[in-house]
Amino acid sequence: MNRIIGERDLSETPFSAEDARDVYRDVVRARAFDERALALQRRGWMSSWPPYKGQEGSQVGAAAALADEDWLFPTYRSNAMQVARDVPISDILLFRRGRPEYASDHDVPNFPQAVPIATQIPHAAGAGMAMNYERDVKGDGEGDAADGAALCYFGDGATSEGDFHEGLNFAGVFDAPVVFFCENNEWAISLPRHKQTAADSIAQKAEAYGFEGVQVDGNDPLAVRETVSEALESARDGDPVLVESLTYRQGAHTTSDDPSEYEETRNELPDWRTADPLERYEAYLREQGVLDDEFVAEVEAEADAELDEAVERAESVEEADPHDVFDRVYADLPPRLRDQRDWLDSFLKGHDVQEVDH
Template sequence: MHRVIGEREFDETSLSADGARAIYRDMVRARRFDERALALQRRGWMSGYPPFEGQEGSQVAAAHAMADDDWLLPTYRSNAMQIARGVPMSDILLFRRGHAEFRSDHDVPTFPQAVPIATQIPHAAGVGMAANYRDADHGVLCYFGDGATSEGDFHEGLNFAGVFDTPTVFFCENNGWAISLPRERQTASDTIAEKAEAYGFEGLQVDGNDPLAVYEAVGAALDRARDGEPVLVESLTYRQGAHTTSDDPGRYRDDEPDLPDWRTRDPVERFEEYLRDAGIVDDAFVETVREDADDELDRAVETAEEADDADPADVFDHVYADPPAALRAQKESVLSAADREE
């Protein structure tokens, strides 16, 4: 059976005051990044962007629960996780401007973002199998949204993980919507977490807007996974904005969602209020965190703008050692069109 983990008091967690401040700091960094990236896209700085406002508590706390050598398999919406893990903001911005994903020198064990839905889930099982073959002791955390659970890759990845006892945590961030499709239109299961039972391992739900609960749940799940027991974690949160900048949620979503307040409340405000009440942060700390985040973003945008334009040929040059005729023709067509635009 799947378990449900709800709101935690600070003294019920293994997190120190410094750890709580670090999570809050990264939540603010992620929120500021999301706001700046959305503004940059709106003025044509990048072609598209997938906002994650409202999901910072879930993503950042999950990232903090990982060990330094654990592998992250992210998607296009898990930018908060990558930022919290140490991927430079400039790398993420440059990726959105057509560059290869990792431009800077960093040793964060993370895969490239998976844009096709759910393709990273079988990869995560494979990374876990590789860890077993090599007698490595790191865990693997695979991030995906609730929409990915409707793909065949979800079944295949979890089935392999269960059969081969991979050290994998499947972290499903259920934000209520797969673009315009609500969760109840995707599955007849009462929860996503209970789907783990079909694959022979544990599933659990967690309040995704409570960073303390997420930190504890994902940390415990990773401990189990490293011992050869995969876990499916369903983090219940809410997508405050659009699916992407090309989406209009007003066409399919009511302004007042039929969800409890804990799931729709702003996680940054909620956590800040909690930490203030606990005497862990004060006005000076909060203001410094916000200023530091803005300064970091200014530098990241400057770094991205100083980079040379992306070369369209890069899209084709790292796919095949010997490209087939159809791909060569496609490359010639794209480069010809780019030359005409210049």
């Protein structure tokens, strides 16, 4: 079953004015973070950045649906979800500067970001199966709604990987408490969706695995939160769900990409699909009478201050040891990596990068 939930009066939703403002605050934080991170990358502060501008409503709405005990399986692009889940921004920045992913001491139940496409999907299915096993061992019964669930984030390109099939198939067979959250941006790097799947939607793929698939307006954060909340409740009861969030990223796939080739597709999509989620959500909340200039200015100032502090904290961490890329992979380095480490040692002893024959 596919459904698109559009904007409604706030009184017709399960959310209070305070809920709506909290979501707005996180959308603003996420937007400010993306813009600051992009600027930092452009001046060489970190090597790369995967922009998500235009997808903040989708990611923040999904993250807001998570209970404290639920596990998030993120990717390299789901940084807005992690910000909304109160992962320290300095941790995300340090990861982009070659440090361990979770540098600070916090207990947010997030798996590490998956950079290879779709590898986190079987991980989420396995974690869900483990949750069921733990409930059985405790004698609480399967599908106890009081226990946690997993939310697995991925893009539409991931649905063309074998891991997508394997993960959803296991979840369906074993009733794993997992919500598979696909952000459909219409592009898998430079490949448009219609060239990677003949299916009318991503959501309908769930039918092959024996569970429900739904679509949601990804630029409406409250609609996403409501849809994912319902999906998580279903998953806790033993019925996984595939949620397809229809959105559109405004920028490049990464900072090494040229987004100009996407413009033709953007012009073919409806306005609700390509609208700026922050501008749209702010206008909606003003119409509902729960947002004013003073609150907006306060939230923006708080976001800027948080980012200043995060950058300062990240810059205060001592430089990483280049040998870490070797020392933390194998207990005993294989010959090829030993040769690479020897080359690095030689380089670090004084070779100029222009004079080194790579």
